[in-house]
Amino acid sequence: MNDNTRQEPTLVLGGTGKTGRRVVERLEARGLPVRIGSRSGEPPFDWEDRSTWAPVLEGVGSAYLSHHLDAVPGAAEAVGSFADLAVESGVSRLVLMSGRGEEEADRVEQAVRDSGAELTVLRSTWFAQNFSEEYWRDYVVSGEVALPAGDTPEPFVDVDDLADVAVAALTDDRHIGQVYELTGPRLLTFEEAVAEIARAAGREIRYLPISISEFAAAAAEQGVPDEFIDLLTYLFGEVLDGRNAHLADGVQRALGREPRDFSDYARDAAATGVWNPSAPRAA
Ligand SMILES: NC(=O)c1ccc[n+]([C@@H]2O[C@H](COP(=O)([O-])OP(=O)(O)OC[C@H]3O[C@@H](n4cnc5c(N)ncnc54)[C@H](OP(=O)(O)O)[C@@H]3O)[C@@H](O)[C@H]2O)c1
Numbered sequence: 478m479n480d481n482t483r484q485e486p487t488l489v490l491g492g493t494g495k496t497g498r499r500v501v502e503r504l505e506a507r508g509l510p511v512r513i514g515s516r517s518g519e520p521p522f523d524w525e526d527r528s529t530w531a532p533v534l535e536g537v538g539s540a541y542l543s544h545h546l547d548a549v550p551g552a553a554e555a556v557g558s559f560a561d562l563a564v565e566s567g568v569s570r571l572v573l574m575s576g577r578g579e580e581e582a583d584r585v586e587q588a589v590r591d592s593g594a595e596l597t598v599l600r601s602t603w604f605a606q607n608f609s610e611e612y613w614r615d616y617v618v619s620g621e622v623a624l625p626a627g628d629t630p631e632p633f634v635d636v637d638d639l640a641d642v643a644v645a646a647l648t649d650d651r652h653i654g655q656v657y658e659l660t661g662p663r664l665l666t667f668e669e670a671v672a673e674i675a676r677a678a679g680r681e682i683r684y685l686p687i688s689i690s691e692f693a694a695a696a697a698e699q700g701v702p703d704e705f706i707d708l709l710t711y712l713f714g715e716v717l718d719g720r721n722a723h724l725a726d727g728v729q730r731a732l733g734r735e736p737r738d739f740s741d742y743a744r745d746a747a748a749t750g751v752w753n754p755s756a757p758r759a760a
Contacts, residue, residue, distance in 0.1 A: 485538030488568070489513040490522065491545060495606050495730075496574055499640035500541050504647070512537065522694040524555055534563055539570035539647050542589065548579045549708055552690055557588025564592045570653070572597045573645040577658055578720045579712070586656075597646035598656040602721055605633040605661065605739055608674055609746040612709065617674060617752050625692045625713045626667040630722045632660035633655040633670060641730040657727030662736050664722060670739060677743035678752040689714055 487504055492513030502509045514522040514533050522533040524544060536539075540563055544556050560571060571594040576582040586598055594751045607613050608622075616622040639659055646652040655658035665673070671684035686694075689710050727737035746752070 483641075484510075486510040486512045486534055487513050487535045488512050488533060488540040488563075490541060490543075491543040491574075493517060494543070494545065495604060495636050496639055496643065497541065497543060499754070500647075501701050503640055504642040507644075507648070509648070514540075520632060524559075526605070527558075528686045530559055530562055532568065534566040534568060537563070537568050539572070540568050540642055541568070541572050541574070544576035545572075546704060546708055547585050548712055549554070549579050549704070550575055550581055551670070552581055553584035553588045555584045557591060560592035560594060562588040566649050570595045570596065572599065572643050572648065572652075574643070575600045576712075576716070577602055577725075578716050580657050580715070587654065595653045597652045597654070599639060599642055599659055600656060600727070601639055601659045602634050602661075602725075603631050605670075605742040606636045606746075608670070609749075609751045612705070614751065617678075617682055618754055618756045620680065620682050621685055622667070622671050623687045623695065624667060624690070625687055625689040625710075626684075626717055627686055628666045628668065629719050630664035630666050631663070631717070632721075632724050633739050633740075633742075634659050634661045634728075635742050638732075638736045642710065642728060645731055652731060655731070657731050658725035659727040660725045660736065662738055664725065665739055672741045673740055674747070674752065677740070677747035679747070680752065682752075689756050711735050714741060 489497045489501050492501045493515050501513060502510050515694055516523050520532045521529055523529045530713050544552050546552055571589060575586050575588050575598055577600040590596055608617055613622060642657055668684040671682055675682040693706050
């Protein structure tokens, strides 16, 4: 164990998001001090405003780094500069949330490695929770999940596994220097994933494959911010070409156990009522 992480707070960037929120919950459950790094945190942290970076790093011993737009060109410069500042501020341990098979994410990883911090990289595939939190929950609730995902299989990973790995890496020296490629235990096409969700939710929900331009136009009409449309069209266009259509063993290597299966995720998410038509809209 790293004693620093016991006394000094761990900064969790994106600490209100899908992965960060779960990392915060787990650290707090262990009685470890945590600081949320996001625009709604205290002090507030904004990637777009460099004057907010130093205050959020003050007194911090370790940090979970995630950038909400890490696949977008320019992210490497921002995340690398932040990692340099973190190391200058005395942060010794960094855990980076990254995406597999993404060019810009590779550049982000290298920029963070160059900071010289003790580093663990989590290279993740698509999250199962995209179907129940942001980005696609509203589509599932509407009964039609129209996405430009073709029929390429993906080994969706459960974000709870990802958070378990992140917390292990933040608190245990054995993970320093490791790159963990994180996937679920099973390849599923989007059509198969939606069919599992429909079964678990007890509703008719269908997957409709559409083109990237149809997707971008529909998202713009629904008021999705341009930066997210760019991110998603980039990811659908680049990453879903089969390059990631294989399983990896990062969860097993990091935690010594199997990853959660998509059907367990779908069953548990359905039980919360998140896919009921009367559920409130996703944030
Ligand atoms: N989703 C996937 O399938 C997937 C797959 C592989 C890798 N990843 C990567 O995983 C990472 C985490 O994604 P996530 O899905 O957990 O995130 P998320 O749920 O989308 O949450 C985004 C977080 O970023 C914060 N945020 C947004 N704009 C910000 C800004 N300008 N400055 C500072 N903070 C800001 C938000 O908090 P506030 O609103 O309070 O600022 C929130 O805490 C990202 O790097 C993503 O690329 C995702």
